[in-house]
Amino acid sequence: MRQLLSKHTLIFLLVPILALVSSCDPEESKPAPGSLEINFNHLENNDEVVFDEMRYHNAAGNNYEITEIQWFISDLYLITGDGERVALSEEDFAHYIDTNIESTLTWQLPDDIPAGNYAGLAFTFGLKGEKNLQGYFTDAPEANMAWPITLGGQNGGYHYMKLNGFWMNEQQQRTPFNFHLGVGKVEDAGTTNFVQNWFEYIVSSPITVRSNRTTSIELAMNVEEWFQNPNIYDHNVHGAMIMQNQEAMAAGVENGANGGFSVVSISEKNENNQ
Amino acid sequence: MKITSDLKYLIIAVIAVFLVVNLSGCGENPTEMQNQPTPYELPDIPGFPKNLNIPADNPMTVEGVELGRYLFYDGRLAGSSHPDSMMTCATCHVQKNAFEAGIDNPRFPGGKTRGLPSAEYPEGKETPHYMLPLFNLVYNHNGYLWNGWVSEENQKLGSEAYGVPAEEPFNFRNLESLVWMTIEAPHEVNGDIEKSVRMIESIDKYPPMFEKAFGTPEVNIDRMSKAIAQFLRSIVSYNSKFHRYLRQEATLSEAELRGHNLFFSEEADCFHCHGGSILMTTNEYFNNAKDSVFNEERDRFVVTGDPLDIGAYKAPSLLNIELTAPYMHDGRFKNLDEVIDFYSEGLVYSEYVHPLMKNVREGGVQLSDQEKEDLKAFLLALTDHQMVNDPAYSKPSDLP
Structure with a gap:
């Protein structure tokens, strides 16, 4: 037995150890990464949305209620103090949020986040590029966000958002509205053009990610903003549906890009894996 | 290359351990091994869901x-x-x-x-x-x-x-x-x-x-x-004419194509409930404005307790819809024409109606006769004749 522990055995043991040691480089002296979790909230004038009650009043003077909000966030970045972008979620880069599905209101990013101080967050409202190709999502609930090819072309695969509810119309009838955003279709002198209505949103807010800790960001959609600034969005003008109305979608998108989101709070959740 | 006796022993020992470990796992129940059923492979259909509802304790064989x-x-x-x-x-x-x-x-x-x-x-x-x-x-x-x-x-x-x-x-x-x-x-x-x-x-x-x-x-x-x-x-x-059209294996007639474009437009707006994917259903539940009074004991409300689900039922797949009359949970419509008429001008408002029924105040989507015909033509293109004749799904010939 002692003979077995000879030089050959030593070689067997040493080779993997040396391989492990040689793989170490200065990079590994960096602090351990942290992780990031985003909790989504939907606010109306700074308060959590109360669904299914005709209790809201928009800038156009419409009384309205909200039934459900379903939307995509994608292409998330952390922004450093130098303005550099740290791309996140390369493997899971689009997240679906549905006020009917509690589990979608939290997004635990799969990435290891470099520990450090950041100046803000950037993301895409909606989907762009290959993520918005027809058939990109095959499973529900994401697949149920499909935006017909007849309305958005090959590169208009999915709704960016469905915001469904009711408003009191001019006859004071409670009437459904579907504030749906996605790729717009514009016919111009016999030519069909598709308008990508997604937008990037940047939230400036100091964010600290510590080693082996989870930073939790509460990101809010400010629902009233879709309807008020800079464009007064009137349900009595645009009606119940706007998927085939690029003018209405453009007005809504411009509003949403101007205050539609905010970081409500940032906290440190717990130690990673401990 | 000369292999020393030490190394030879070591290799023999490693192989012995490997054999013992592996054979001991295989040898517990040779009969069971012989009777392992064959895994069943569902067809790999482009665009169909990948996430299958198969319980872990009942794999398909x-x-x-x-x-x-x-x-x-x-x-x-x-x-x-x-x-x-x-x-x-x-x-x-x-x-x-x-x-x-x-x-x-x-x-x-x-x-x-x-x-x-x-x-x-x-x-x-x-x-x-x-x-x-x-x-x-x-x-x-x-x-x-x-x-x-x-x-x-x-x-x-x-x-x-x-x-x-x-x-x-x-x-x-x-x-x-x-x-x-x-x-x-x-x-x-x-x-x-x-x-x-x-x-x-x-x-x-x-x-x-x-x-x-x-x-x-x-x-x-x-x-x-x-x-x-x-x-x-x-x-x-997955073999309706519409599926084959999507796979570029078939062409739709002019009427079918007009119906298709109508189906996937906001004018008719069938797709929000039925067209989320090529399954032709979202598998979601909606109050689709059939009634204004609700006293049925088996609606979605019974499951969720959410008042918004009063009078709500599953939006069924429209694949093979030609074959599945009568329609709706209570079979109130005897044919597709009645269904199309209902969505065109028969909607009834109630406080429980789903907001996707956005034309409810107008009584429906108000289709012309031509549009109704086109829509029906498209619905008929959703029939999968292969599935309804597939021997793999048929009665075994030796059963009484």
Whole structure:
């Protein structure tokens, strides 16, 4: 037995150890990464949305209620103090949020986040590029966000958002509205053009990610903003549906890009894996 | 290269350990190894969901699916071999009608099914709802039945009403649940689980089939349920003209194409509920403005307790819709023309209507006669003739 522990055995043991040691480089002296979790909230004038009650009043003077909000966030970045972008979620880069599905209101990013101080967050409202190709999502609930090819072309695969509810119309009838955003279709002198209505949103807010800790960001959609600034969005003008109305979608998108989101709070959740 | 004696011993030792470890794992039950059933492969269809609703304790196998097909079609599942008392899944779920009863069903006129007669129900108890078709069930994760009562979220066990104990496998979580429920429920087969099991195990053909599917010849309700559920999951519909059009294997006629464009427009707006994917259903639940008064005991509200689900039912797949009259949970529309007329000008407002029914204040989407014809032409292009004639889903020829 002692003979077995000879030089050959030593070689067997040493080779993997040396391989492990040689793989170490200065990079590994960096602090351990942290992780990031985003909790989504939907606010109306700074308060959590109360669904299914005709209790809201928009800038156009419409009384309205909200039934459900379903939307995509994608292409998330952390922004450093130098303005550099740290791309996140390369493997899971689009997240679906549905006020009917509690589990979608939290997004635990799969990435290891470099520990450090950041100046803000950037993301895409909606989907762009290959993520918005027809058939990109095959499973529900994401697949149920499909935006017909007849309305958005090959590169208009999915709704960016469905915001469904009711408003009191001019006859004071409670009437459904579907504030749906996605790729717009514009016919111009016999030519069909598709308008990508997604937008990037940047939230400036100091964010600290510590080693082996989870930073939790509460990101809010400010629902009233879709309807008020800079464009007064009137349900009595645009009606119940706007998927085939690029003018209405453009007005809504411009509003949403101007205050539609905010970081409500940032906290440190717990130690990673401990 | 010279191998020293030390190294030789070491290599021999490593090989010995490897053999011991591996053979010990394989050698526990050589018989079981020989009887491993063959995994069943569902077709890989471009664009179809990848996330399959297959419980971990019931993987699909070729032998399990085949056993399920036999049980699905064997009228002795009701627990009797007397011709007047035979009933099984296929009694109501007819392949040529996309596994619905069909409005032309000779046994159930108008497609209204009922259980076997009994002292309590001499005419057989009527099934409360008209049925839903049986295909593409493996892609649905959002509950089965019109109200989604059977789903992963349902924690209930057993049924006092049917005298079924509150214990596994009598849960309400998946397709397996529907088998024991179907056997017992007065408005379904109106049978008896114990009699059913005894009958099936008394038939020479079955114990060997159970052995092939599950490793031993034991017949019990759990295995019967699993086998039938496997067969149900194997039924997939992906060869309608519309599917072939999407795969660029067929062209739609001008009328079908106009109907297609209408279907996927906000003018007709069928797609929000029925067209989320090429399954032609979202598997979601909606109050679709049929009524203004609601007193039905089996709507979605019963499952969720959410007042917004009052009067809401599943939006069924529109694949094979041509074959599945009558329509809606209560079968109120006898043909597709009536359905299209309803969505065009028959909507009724209520406080529970889903906001996707956005034309409810106008009474509907207001289609012209031409648009109605075009829409119907497209709906007829959703029929999958291959599925409804596929021998893999048909009655085995050696069954009585």
